[in-house]
Amino acid sequence: MKGLIKGMGVTLKTMTKQKVTHHYPDEPMNMPDRFRGIQHFDPEKCIVCNQCVRVCPTDCITLTGRKHPDPGKRGKIIDTYDINFEICILCDLCTEVCPTEAIVMTQNFELAAYSRDDLFKDMEWLHDNNSRIRSENNLNAKGVK
Numbered sequence: 001m002k003g004l005i006k007g008m009g010v011t012l013k014t015m016t017k018q019k020v021t022h023h024y025p026d027e028p029m030n031m032p033d034r035f036r037g038i039q040h041f042d043p044e045k046c047i048v049c050n051q052c053v054r055v056c057p058t059d060c061i062t063l064t065g066r067k068h069p070d071p072g073k074r075g076k077i078i079d080t081y082d083i084n085f086e087i088c089i090l091c092d093l094c095t096e097v098c099p100t101e102a103i104v105m106t107q108n109f110e111l112a113a114y115s116r117d118d119l120f121k122d123m124e125w126l127h128d129n130n131s132r133i134r135s136e137n138n139l140n141a142k143g144v145k
């Protein structure tokens with residue numbers, strides 16, 4: 001009997017405390033602003049300098065580009081940009097070196113998939129991943145809310 005009262009006392013005390021659990025996935029998780037989540041890529045900003053590819057420690061970025069089709073313009077434009085999230089370690093180095101913020105981190109982290117092939121994300125997918133961009137990048141992210 002004494003044990004039951006003691007147990008009920010603990011239950012009642014805990015009931016009044018603030019909840020530490022989160023109603024995920026029904027309610028989205030708000031990650032800290034410096035959280036390193038899945039990248040957003042903006043092809044308009046990419047100058048095909050290859051710095052992100054060179055710095056990537058796991059070699060998970062592949063890109064192709066070509067000379068600007070407008071003879072009056074200098075530089076290159078991007079054709080394809082892929083990241084293999086099977087091996088990306090979300091280290092943030094690609095976004096740190098990018099001189100134009102074409103690639104930036106978001107707070108999105110949901111990558112669960114049934115097939116490994118689904119972890120290979122192309123330029124369109126990375127472009128559409130444009131929510132919850134880290135606020136330091138969001139200041140400069142063009143056309144993204």
Ligand code: SF4
Nearest residue numbers: 056088089091092094
């Ligand atoms: S976050 Fe790191 S591992 Fe992932 S693509 Fe960028 S540099 Fe490579």
Ligand code: SF4
Nearest residue numbers: 046047049050052098
């Ligand atoms: S570092 Fe930035 S601008 Fe250069 S290729 Fe990578 S994404 Fe494009």
